[in-house]
Amino acid sequence: MNDLALILDRCRQGDELAWEALVRQYQSRVYAVALQYVRDADEALDLAQDIFVRVYKRLDTFQGHETFPPWLMRLARNAAIDHLRRRKARPPRRDIQVEDNPPLPDTGPLPDANWESQGRRQLVHDAMGQLTSTNREMILLKEIQGLNLKEIAELLGIPVGTVKSRANRARLELARAILALDPSAGMTSP
Amino acid sequence: MNDTSGKNADMSSHQREKMIKGVLERTSGSPCGRARELICAQAGDTLEKVDTVLLAGHTAHCPACRSLATVMAWMPKPLLELAEIDPGEAFTAAALKNMLPWRQRVARRLRNCGEEWASLVRRPRFAWEAAYIGATIIGLLFAAPISPLRNVPGEALRLAQANPVQALVEVSRRQLPMTMVEWSDAAWAATGGRAGSITRIWRDDLWDRLGRAWEAGAPLGSDTAELGSALWASRGDRIRNSIVRIKTDFHDIRTELATASPRNNSHKQQNSSGEPHGR
Numbered sequence: 001m002n003d004l005a006l007i008l009d010r011c012r013q014g015d016e017l018a019w020e021a022l023v024r025q026y027q028s029r030v031y032a033v034a035l036q037y038v039r040d041a042d043e044a045l046d047l048a049q050d051i052f053v054r055v056y057k058r059l060d061t062f063q064g065h066e067t068f069p070p071w072l073m074r075l076a077r078n079a080a081i082d083h084l085r086r087r088k089a090r091p092p093r094r095d096i097q098v099e100d101n102p103p104l105p106d107t108g109p110l111p112d113a114n115w116e117s118q119g120r121r122q123l124v125h126d127a128m129g130q131l132t133s134t135n136r137e138m139i140l141l142k143e144i145q146g147l148n149l150k151e152i153a154e155l156l157g158i159p160v161g162t163v164k165s166r167a168n169r170a171r172l173e174l175a176r177a178i179l180a181l182d183p184s185a186g187m188t189s190p
Numbered sequence: 191m192n193d194t195s196g197k198n199a200d201m202s203s204h205q206r207e208k209m210i211k212g213v214l215e216r217t218s219g220s221p222c223g224r225a226r227e228l229i230c231a232q233a234g235d236t237l238e239k240v241d242t243v244l245l246a247g248h249t250a251h252c253p254a255c256r257s258l259a260t261v262m263a264w265m266p267k268p269l270l271e272l273a274e275i276d277p278g279e280a281f282t283a284a285a286l287k288n289m290l291p292w293r294q295r296v297a298r299r300l301r302n303c304g305e306e307w308a309s310l311v312r313r314p315r316f317a318w319e320a321a322y323i324g325a326t327i328i329g330l331l332f333a334a335p336i337s338p339l340r341n342v343p344g345e346a347l348r349l350a351q352a353n354p355v356q357a358l359v360e361v362s363r364r365q366l367p368m369t370m371v372e373w374s375d376a377a378w379a380a381t382g383g384r385a386g387s388i389t390r391i392w393r394d395d396l397w398d399r400l401g402r403a404w405e406a407g408a409p410l411g412s413d414t415a416e417l418g419s420a421l422w423a424s425r426g427d428r429i430r431n432s433i434v435r436i437k438t439d440f441h442d443i444r445t446e447l448a449t450a451s452p453r454n455n456s457h458k459q460q461n462s463s464g465e466p467h468g469r
Binding site: 121176 | 261
């Protein structure tokens, strides 16, 4: 039994410390997912909390044979869809412009962090905002969260082949969006 | 001489590209679509060796596909860096606060509400604020154009300015005794005016007593049943006597009619039977 399984087991028994450990372990990941769905830092905080509340309430439904990240992604996705639906029904007081992407929050201590990598990260984040929701979700699940094709297919309820073609298309669209935002990005060597 | 040959070489390169483009347009079409497929596959590390060579050959001469390939090559790293974003120090505490069992949350909220209310009441401005809020509510209730209670203050003022007893009697005369009037008219028609006049007298007497009861401060209610009960309680003996009197009168009338009818009938019978006898 690995550490995560032990922590989950303790969480189910109502151990607050285990729950805190789980929140601390996954909060950055959940917040990153929430941010990609709602594209607003404050809303993403609310959504991330909502996702953790759902995890807390439904932890008993998590089966041991499942891997935790895809299960968490499923809950996060459902919570994000509900949140967006509510937002559509009751729009926020201020419009969230796609061009008005807020600066990306600090992604934590990165040893090799420099202005170029931060600039690229911000550029990719902005370009994600230009994508359709389908393509953005595909990039989020496949490239950012690193789920495999089968997990994405199960999560979205579509065939693996469709996931593959959509992932390729989404990656291409993202590259085009990056080039549209900054044409010099295509001249930089990797 | 060298410059001229270099210029010639450039021109030939340009012409060569133009020629290749022309051939491709007239045959297989633009290869950029296929190149982009290969760029995607290259990003996924599923490209065959021959395709790698072909793609390199294309991107060397196609700036658009080269830019795309360059971006696709560096894109995975910043994408992976987006996988985790620190939501800040306060997030964990806020998230854990939301996980408390609902009973504890409700208890905490109630406790906080009590404390907040106590601190709110202790503030010096509380009386002013309460008065302001109360006035606003009253204003909205009685002055808003869509409020159903909008006419209430005007009616109340009108009633207060008028004689309350007279107003009550007028309203009662208009609304309550329709059945009594009808009953009185029916009695008038049925009894040739005798019982009808009695009920009319009784009705007028009842209204007089109603006015007197009001002036005497009898507890009259707004409902008809309450009004009747109050009257009965305050002037019960006199009303009861009136009703008994009416009842007695009706009984007398009925007796008179009953006794009169056989007499008339027998008189008619005597007349009708007497004639033949006389004849």
